[in-house]
Amino acid sequence: MRRLAYAIAPVALLAALLGAWELACRALHVAPYLLPPPSAVAVALAQDFPTLVAAAWNTLSVALIALVIASLIAQALAVIVALSPLAERAIRPLASVIQVTPVVAVAPLLLIWAGLDHPQRALVTLAVLVAFFPIFSGAVSGLKAADPDLERLFDLYGATRWQRALRLKLPSAVPFLLEGHKVGAGLAIIGAVVAEFGAGSGKVRGLAWQILEAGNRLQTARMIAGLVVLGAMGVALHAVLEAAERAGLKWWRGR
Amino acid sequence: MSVAALREVAVDYPRGRALGPFSLALAAGEIVALVGPSGCGKSTAMRLLAGLEAPSAGEVARTPGRGETAVVFQAPTLAPWLSARANAALPLELAGVARSEAAARADQALARVGLAGAEAARPAQLSGGMAMRVSLARALVTGPRLLLLDEPFAALDEITRRALADDVLSLWADSRPAIVFVTHNVEEAVYMASRVVVMTTGPGRTAGEVPVEAPMPRPAGFRTTRGFRARVEAVSALLAKGMAA
Numbered sequence: 001m002r003r004l005a006y007a008i009a010p011v012a013l014l015a016a017l018l019g020a021w022e023l024a025c026r027a028l029h030v031a032p033y034l035l036p037p038p039s040a041v042a043v044a045l046a047q048d049f050p051t052l053v054a055a056a057w058n059t060l061s062v063a064l065i066a067l068v069i070a071s072l073i074a075q076a077l078a079v080i081v082a083l084s085p086l087a088e089r090a091i092r093p094l095a096s097v098i099q100v101t102p103v104v105a106v107a108p109l110l111l112i113w114a115g116l117d118h119p120q121r122a123l124v125t126l127a128v129l130v131a132f133f134p135i136f137s138g139a140v141s142g143l144k145a146a147d148p149d150l151e152r153l154f155d156l157y158g159a160t161r162w163q164r165a166l167r168l169k170l171p172s173a174v175p176f177l178l179e180g181h182k183v184g185a186g187l188a189i190i191g192a193v194v195a196e197f198g199a200g201s202g203k204v205r206g207l208a209w210q211i212l213e214a215g216n217r218l219q220t221a222r223m224i225a226g227l228v229v230l231g232a233m234g235v236a237l238h239a240v241l242e243a244a245e246r247a248g249l250k251w252w253r254g255r
Numbered sequence: 256m257s258v259a260a261l262r263e264v265a266v267d268y269p270r271g272r273a274l275g276p277f278s279l280a281l282a283a284g285e286i287v288a289l290v291g292p293s294g295c296g297k298s299t300a301m302r303l304l305a306g307l308e309a310p311s312a313g314e315v316a317r318t319p320g321r322g323e324t325a326v327v328f329q330a331p332t333l334a335p336w337l338s339a340r341a342n343a344a345l346p347l348e349l350a351g352v353a354r355s356e357a358a359a360r361a362d363q364a365l366a367r368v369g370l371a372g373a374e375a376a377r378p379a380q381l382s383g384g385m386a387m388r389v390s391l392a393r394a395l396v397t398g399p400r401l402l403l404l405d406e407p408f409a410a411l412d413e414i415t416r417r418a419l420a421d422d423v424l425s426l427w428a429d430s431r432p433a434i435v436f437v438t439h440n441v442e443e444a445v446y447m448a449s450r451v452v453v454m455t456t457g458p459g460r461t462a463g464e465v466p467v468e469a470p471m472p473r474p475a476g477f478r479t480t481r482g483f484r485a486r487v488e489a490v491s492a493l494l495a496k497g498m499a500a
Contacts (some may be wrong), residue, residue, distance in 0.1 A: 149332040155307055157349040158321050167349075171336045253335040254377025 036221040044221040045228060052210060052229045059196065059206035060233065062120065063188040066127030070184060074132050075177070078139030082169065088140075099133040103191055107198025123195040123206075130191035131184040138180025142173025171252075178248045182241045189237060193230065207233070257316065258283050258401050258433040259304050264313030265458070266299050272458040274299045276313060279452060279461075283400070284431040286424075286471075288444035290490060291454030291462075292498055297437040300459070301326070301403050304435060319401045322350050325394035325432075329406040331386035333378040333393075339365060340374040343392040350397070364392035367426060384415040388422075395426060402427075404436035408443070416440075420447050424472045441494070445486045446473060453490055455497035462497030465489045 018038045024030070025037035032040060045052070077095075081088040103126050114122035146168050154164050196208030207230050214222035258281050265275030274296030281287060281304070289297050302308040303315050305326055317324075325346070333342045344361035348354065362374055368388040378386050387407065394402060404423070408416035420443060427434060438444050444451045445467055453462040465486050469477060477483055 147332060149328045149330065150334065152302075152307055153326065153332065153345075154349065156305060156324060156326055157346045159349045163349055167345075168334075171334065174336065253379045254338075 033218045033220050036224065040221040041224045041228065044219070045225040048210075048222060048225055052207070052226060055205055055207045055210045055226075056229050056233050059189070059192050059208065059230075060237075062123045062192040062195075062206065063127055063131075063185070066124050066191065067131050067181070067185050067188045069124070070128045070131035070188065071135055071181060073128070074136035074180075074184075075139050078136055078143060081140055082143035095133060095136055098129055101129075103130055103194050104198050107195055111199055119199045123192055123199060126195035126198070127188045127191035130194075131188035134183035134187060135177070135180040138176040138183075139173060142176025142180075143169050145176060146172040174252045175249060178245045178252075182245050185241050186234075186238065189234060257281060258285075258318055260314075260316045261300065261303055261310075262314040262316065264300075264303060264310040264315060266296065266303070266308070267311040274303075274458050275310075275460065277454070277460055278313075279304075279435075281401070281433050281435060283433055286427065286434045286436075286447060286449045288448035288451045289435060289437045289454065290439070290441060290444045290451055290494065291459055292456050292494070293439075294457040295454045295459035295497075296457055297454060297459065298405055301405050301435065301437060304401070305403055317401075319399070322346060322397045323400045324403065325397060325399035325401070326403045326405065327387075327390050327394050327407045329409050331378065331383075331390040333386060333389055335378050337377075338374065339370060339376050339378070339381070339389045339392075342378070342389055343396050345393060346397050360396055361392070364396040365389070367395065367429070368392045368422065383411055384419065387411065387415075387419060391419075391423070391426070395430075398430060399432050402432045402434045404434065406437050406439065409439065416443065421472065423447065428472060441487050441490045442478065445483060445490060446478060451486070451490050453493035453497055463493040465493065 022037045022039060025035060030037075036044075077091060081091055106129065107122070107126055110122040110125050111119060114125065150168060150172075151164075154168055159167070192206065193208045196206045197212065199209075207226055211223050211226040211230075214220075214226060260278075260280040262278055263276045264278070266273045277296070277300060279287070279289075279300065289300065291297050299308070303310055304317070305324055306315070306317055309315070333339075334345070337345070340358055340361045342361075343364050344354075344357040347357035347360060352360075362371075365371060365374055365388075368391050370385065370388050370392065373381065373385065376385075378389070381389065390407075408419055411419065423434075424447060436447065445465070449467055449471070451465045451467065453464070454460065455462045467486055469482065
């Protein structure tokens with residue numbers, strides 16, 4: 001009974017909020033371009049569904065390509081940093097600069113560099129910039145996270161540099177890498193969406209562009225429908241990443 | 256014959272002296288317990304004996320070659336991503352022993368510590384006592400001449416630690432390595448060691464020694480004999496003296 005209540009509670013709250021929204025719109029005669037009722041959003045969602053799904057896929061594919069590129073660069077740099085303190089001293093500040101610079105501010109510049117004919121390249125680059133840091137910093141911490149007593153054991157048995165790297169440092173870093181990729185993937189989506197807003201171009205028809213486009217035409221219901229799909233995509237991606245992290249950890253520690 | 260010896264060694268860290276001057280000579284096949292208050296430098300002395308650290312002054316003499324010294328830490332210190340077998344085989348694999356032979360010898364070592372059947376288990380699937388046994392198997396797998404145990408049972412409950420103490424003594428009887436073990440537990444020290452060395456408050460020096468002349472493995476009921484009690488009291492008195500010094 002209690003379980004049932006716990007399962008129903010969030011759905012019930014959502015239904016109540018939507019109901020209140022619908023009633024308020026009708027009772028107060030709110031202009032639909034200002035705030036359309038949920039029923040209008042549902043209609044827009046149903047009508048535009050194929051377009052929205054295609055747009056979601058465009059955004060998602062930008063984010064996934066960016067995730068792969070960010071992952072490769074971040075891990076390669078992390079290995080260099082782990083092997084050489086001098087390299088760490090050199091790379092760290094630059095990596096931090098990339099982390100703290102807002103993507104929106106970099107977007108116009110990258111669009112110029114990528115050329116107006118290839119906005120997708122700029123979008124991927126921007127998403128790489130935001131996805132890079134959590135993976136890099138996870139990999140760096142992970143490569144330094146080996147149990148100090150295990151390190152001593154490797155000293156005791158005279159392990160070579162390679163044995164230490166392959167049998168101790170890399171495996172010790174796995175949980176940190178999983179976490180870094182989970183956070184990085186979430187940020188890659190945000191990066192892709194923000195970059196689309198920055199680009200504002202019709203060449204890459206992602207979700208953000210759909211929302212912008214509907215906004216330009218004051219089709220508020222379609223804007224909200226786009227947001228709904230974006231939210232659903234975020235929730236789905238988060239669930240997949242959580243599951244991937246759990247499975248990875250299970251594989252790593254055997255349970 | 257001496258397996259390892261510390262001669263008037265001292266270890267200084269930037270924040271001050273950690274140990275010494277301290278001397279300890281270890282004969283082959285001897286079991287020495289190192290007892291002392293927290294921060295007296297027991298673990299530092301262990302690292303010197305293991306050759307993992309060099310003293311600031313004094314001399315360390317060691318006869319065991321590479322792979323002939325083994326250390327068991329306070330925590331099991333196992334690699335979570337490796338099976339019990341792969342953990343126990345690690346010292347052999349680092350020495351370049353072929354994988355199949357290393358696995359076979361690891362299985363033997365696991366069987367010796369009573370873990371036959373658990374070879375494929377991961378550390379997360381083992382209890383604290385079982386994980387400690389894997390750690391012991393890893394230490395024994397190379398057939399060490401010098402075995403260093405740094406508070407190996409500190410994290411275990413009393414029943415498990417007593418069982419492990421008996422196991423260590425019967426394992427010792429097989430190949431008779433020299434053993435040094437650090438403990439805070441005076442009764443455990445007297446029960447396991449042929450000689451208990453008591454250290455003073457840090458930086459540790461020798462406060463005194465108590466020999467324990469009783470057969471190994473210990474006879475049943477050894478803990479309740481008058482001789483056992485007398486030695487526990489002697490060690491406790493030295494500890495109190497060393498704390499006051």
